Amino acid sequence: MTKTYAALLRGINVGGRAKVPMAELRTLLTGLGYGEVRTHLQSGNAFFTAVKGDEQALAAKISAAIEQHFGFPVDCLVRDHTYLRNVADACPFPAADLEPKQLHVTYLSRQPDPERYAGLDQAPFLPEEFRLGDRCVYLYAPDGLGRSKLGETLSRPKLTKGMIATTRNWNTVTKLVELTHG
Template sequence: MAITTYAALLRGINVGGHKKVPMAELRALLEGIGHGGVRTYLQSGNAVFTADHGDEESLAAEVRAAIEERFGFAVDVLVRDSAYLKAVADACPFPAADLQPKQLHVTYFSAPVDGERFATIDQASFLPEEFRLGDRALYLYAPEGLGRSKLGEQLARPALNKGVIATTRNWNTVTQLVEMTRG
């Protein structure tokens, strides 16, 4: 089987002192379960690794189980291959090159989501903020950044994300993960 490069996106770690996962320990954990080329990006749960077995779902389950065993708490994990990460970045419906990275975010989902899920959101009332759906992804344009985004607040409501794992990254992280997983 060919070796593939993946990114593991961990949801909700190292936020406000909760669910602490030191990046050095995460790298060692990933190496310990047989992955190569392990690197991390920032403290917010982004790891890149290579694997010669499995698929995104089985790799995510493997990483999730290893984290729970090592750290004693559950963490949602999405694993995406390099081709998917590049396709998501390339498909951005907003003019990323013309925006500040803090203005653009991608929420990655564990499964496809359709517009019906977000039908209760009156997008016009949030302008100039906007969102668009992609392949297991949601693109959010928030001119004042995510921390001040009223639309981002609405999109993060648990009812809208029921049944899927959702984790958001800013555009800097999106593009950095594309670079880190490049062949």
């Protein structure tokens, strides 16, 4: 039985570094034996079908193939439709009332330790806010991620140490759900 997955690549095609052309990525994923391969945007969102498997193993296989083909490492997370739908549905902020550039999800390779975030006083960052979710962090940044001081703080190694973390805006979050739906 096959299942549709999203591969979320971290830090590619940003500022002229870690260039991964989407056509080459599609060819690479097809060469790994995945089916119905497609991409969305240039920032590292790929979709494919595979025999139902372990997301971490799929991500490791894709990361290794990218490094071998392109010559540089790229962190990758693989998530299925059910997980992506649950993350979107569990959003603690009123997504329907916000502009998509104001709401972001940082997908994480494992469940964040609440203790790491407990000492982070959100008051100085207001009206920006964050909430922890299932292997993710939700960020409300009314002026967008590029101007977000809280977003910058949340990406510091102290909070993300030992995890792969990659952020998507709300438009992409909903597109991930749509494009993994069987």
